[in-house]
Amino acid sequence: MAAKKKVAAEAAKKKAAAEAAKKKAAALAAKEKAEAERLARAAVAEKKKRDQARAAADKKLRRARAKVPPPAGPMHPTRGYKYTCFACGLKFYDMNRPEPTCPTCEEDQRDRPLNVTPPAPTPRKAAAVRPMAPLLDEDEIAPADDNAAAGDEAQGVAQDPATAIFDDPGQASETDES
Known part of the structure; x- marks a missing residue:
């Protein structure tokens, strides 16, 4: 009988060891499954975070675009x-x-970018200023060439300051009359 008890005890030990191994394997599988689920949740959360950041950036861009005239x-x-x-x-x-x-x-x-100012236009060259002919008062007599003055006096035309300024004598007479 002792042999039967011994065999039964060994069989019980083997059975208990097999059950313990099954429990250990099940616990390890559950642990791996929980780790995989945690990683999947972390990946989903990371993707959601990226999508929210992208949506916020797009919204900010749309707001900025709306302000650009x-x-x-x-x-x-x-x-x-x-x-x-x-x-x-x-x-x-x-x-x-x-x-x-x-x-x-x-x-x-x-x-x-809203804060960037457009570049300043390149400065143009200043136009050359031509000197104006001096305007003569009625009291002043315009200096004349000796040859031209001699020719006018020979013809009997007196040198008039108003006619000295204008090329057309008719134009000078119109201003004298008024």
């Missing part, structure tokens, strides 16, 4: 507004499209 100047009936690209400096028309994008660099002109 259309460019100064009249709108061309077929070509739309004229823009100067803030990224590459190209001048272009928006062709009445809702998004004014530069044809060369594809930058949306509504994304123009």
